[in-house]
Amino acid sequence: MEPILVYGHPLGSSMGLVAALEWLGQPYRLTRIDLFTEVRAEPYLRLNGRGEAPLLITDRGEPLTETLAIALWLEARDTERRISFAPDTRQADLLHQYMAFLNTGFTAAVGPYWAAMEAADATSEQQAAWRALGRRQVNDRHRKLEAMMGEGPYLLGERPTLADALFVGVARWADFHQAIDPADYPKVAALKARLHDDPAVRFALALEAGEPATSPMLMGHVPLEELARRAAA
Numbered sequence: 001m002e003p004i005l006v007y008g009h010p011l012g013s014s015m016g017l018v019a020a021l022e023w024l025g026q027p028y029r030l031t032r033i034d035l036f037t038e039v040r041a042e043p044y045l046r047l048n049g050r051g052e053a054p055l056l057i058t059d060r061g062e063p064l065t066e067t068l069a070i071a072l073w074l075e076a077r078d079t080e081r082r083i084s085f086a087p088d089t090r091q092a093d094l095l096h097q098y099m100a101f102l103n104t105g106f107t108a109a110v111g112p113y114w115a116a117m118e119a120a121d122a123t124s125e126q127q128a129a130w131r132a133l134g135r136r137q138v139n140d141r142h143r144k145l146e147a148m149m150g151e152g153p154y155l156l157g158e159r160p161t162l163a164d165a166l167f168v169g170v171a172r173w174a175d176f177h178q179a180i181d182p183a184d185y186p187k188v189a190a191l192k193a194r195l196h197d198d199p200a201v202r203f204a205l206a207l208e209a210g211e212p213a214t215s216p217m218l219m220g221h222v223p224l225e226e227l228a229r230r231a232a233a
């Protein structure tokens with residue numbers, strides 16, 4: 001059985017994992033869920049009680065949550081080293097360093113912006129304070145990422161890897177919230193533009209937008225209800 005990735009829309013971090021599956025070049029399936037409604041309700045809560053996407057149903061039919069865990073699952077199957085590097089190499093260590101940086105502080109920095117957007121009972125003063133905190137955090141993480149980056153076209157050189165997949169899923173949040181001036185972070189901006197031009201990312205964005213898109217590796221979408229039925233069986 002092919003692995004099934006549950007990805008969220010709109011603006012889900014999981015869009016990057018869809019691109020990673022394309023780069024990996026092995027058959028997979030997808031399940032699409034709405035991040036405002038379906039992710040916090042039955043039947044999805046039976047699959048992931050924390051009500052978050054992404055979720056991977058592995059080739060053994062076992063659920064696996066958390067972006068980093070899913071990325072490491074993909075890395076373990078990347079025998080051709082298309083999106084990762086041989087274990088016990090400097091490049092593999094640096095890949096993990098980027099993945100951890102991106103999945104922790106870089107992703108979490110935007111949290112106050114989401115809180116300001118979603119907390120219906122917050123006062124306008126609270127929302128303004130949270131947005132100011134978000135702006136400071138997002139710019140801090142962008143400054144650090146800009147300083148970490150080398151001169152290559154991608155985070156780890158000449159080809160996109162799992163680090164670029166994690167990056168592209170969440171980097172657009174800073175633009176959505178108008179948290180940064182892209183001109184302040186030219187390497188980050190160039191990477192974002194390059195990745196958004198990549199066929200696999202364009203494919204993942206099209207799926208996220210609900211547009212019809214096909215690829216030789218995508219064996220189809222599994223409706224959420226069917227996924228939940230299979231898990232219960």
Ligand SMILES: N[C@@H](CCC(=O)N[C@@H](CS)C(=O)NCC(=O)O)C(=O)O
Nearest residue numbers: 012013039051052053054066067068
């Ligand atoms: N630690 C989790 C966080 C996942 C996460 O926050 N997902 C967001 C979408 S990008 C979500 O499901 N939000 C729905 C909600 O919190 O209600 C991971 O890295 O996978």
